[in-house]
Amino acid sequence: MAERGFVTLAFDPSYTGESGGEPRNVASPDINTEDFSAAVDYLGLQASVDRKRIGALGICGFSGMALTAATSDSRISAVATVSMYDMSRSISRSHQDSYTQEQRRQVIDYISQQRWADAENGNYSPGFHEVPFDEKGNIVKGQRILPESLPGNPDPVLAAFFDYYKTPRGFHPRGINSTTAWTATTPMSFFSFSMYANIEMISPRPILLVAGENAHSRYYSEDVHKMASEPKELVIVPGADHVDLYDQMDKIPFNKLTEFFAKNLK
Template identity: 85%
Template sequence: MKKWKTIGLIAAMIGALTMANTPVSAKDLSLETKWDKTFDKSAKVDHKKVTFKNRYGIILAADMYQPKNATGKLAAIAVSGPFGAVKEQSSGLYAQAMAERGFVTLAFDPSYTGESSGEPRNVASPDINTEDFSAAVDFLGLLPNVDRNRIGVIGICGFSGMALTAATSDSRIKALATISMYDMSRSMSRGYKDSYTMEQRQKVIDYLSQQRWADAESGENALGYHEVPFDDKGNIVKGQRVLPESLPENPNPVLVAFFNYYRTSRGFHPRGINSTTAWTATTPMSFFSFPMYANIEMISPRPILLIAGENAHSRYYSEDVYKAASDPKELLIMPNADHVDLYDQMDKIPFDKITEFFGTHLK
């Protein structure tokens, strides 16, 4: 009797583990059916929701845009970013605008965010999020109306670094444009303009290491990663969401720019991390150990277009990538634009230039 009870207990445990590890299927994803973007729907394109898997088995949710009444095999572009945004925000705007200009486009939610699958939620991974771009290329290249030899990528803000990294090891990406480029590995591990001292870098590592004990003890991944982790007294900032409920007195102009996009009707979206919540507190750990685009010379002879605002606090990232990259490459500085202007300000985003770039290099 004991033998059969033991066998039954083991079988139950195996069954529970199997259920716990059963992957989420595409049909189980909860995808919004109504138009819920932060921009108006274009009458010039067809739109539909799609899903696809990356090589880690995570199911990604995406919006696909196609020019109406297009015929033949078309060039395609995968789009993602900014860091902490969803496809209903800036990336969707870019995808729709480029579809109006004749491309099949795909704006996707990165793993663990938005409508994409992946547990726990609100996690960023330089490796997995780089893979997300290649998975988007997989999907586009299997479409019957896409020429798989004419696929490009647009990375916005923090996902520009992941897009560049993807292109270093995926030669199917034939052309790459970055918008308001941000290197999240460099930002998290070295601070703004590499300003962290060794003592500060160690302080961040110590905090993240201790946070892992707290997460292990609670069984949950605490939220609270903050891009600027030190307060005015040099102490670690803990447990805050990305953006505050309201602006403080005399706020930093960069904070104001982000707030005016993510926390107002201009760009707010309830699924966006930057609009409503925070990344997991330990998110920076893998970024410390994963330098972006370390093999950037491997992108050549495929072209890179780097677009940054003249007044963007992040401009130096694009300029440094331009110096490091091999030809062909181009750096375009947009006058009178800051970092966030290039998220959605149609009079400042150089769509004609972007169209020319991809039209030339995705022939």
């Protein structure tokens, strides 16, 4: 986007990657929504930036926070998402809302008791951001680290993430999903924070939702598109999966993103 003429600020969410904050590798819907407003603060202090022409572009889980930030921060004049995840929905209900009510209670009890363990141990245990269950219906505890090699006939979602995070394509020795994990108690705040509760407040500012045709996350963008008020647009990229839109330059619709922001930040 910088190469296309936009003053562009890229940042890692608080407590992750190159951003500061302790404890490391914890996500929070409230804090990570605030990250986008903090980025707007910073941009608006730059002499080269027109405060009335600031947009937000989010990718994967943190694109949901970009949308949520726009519901309460009118300084965001236009917002676009790519491969969007609703992390509150994903963490509290699992993929395709597959948790049963009883499983949701089990997850809440697990992370609640984990807080005692962390408090007693004086450190944060690693864990899954979306707590899985095994074939017997028991919670799987442990680190959210992808296997070093794929099993035979792997789940397509696992295969896609493996191809990104565990290969030179997207691997980083300090990257969550590459070698490190979220804190085990990260899910708690997401059970308490429903994103998009006020999504109609983004209007009349425009929303652009971009998702891959074959993305397992596609339904998040489609559902938000149904919920949001006009103006809004949903773009489905033919032949793309979820992670293709992280880095595959021939599939990311840069022309569409450029057109969207050029039109709506004029």
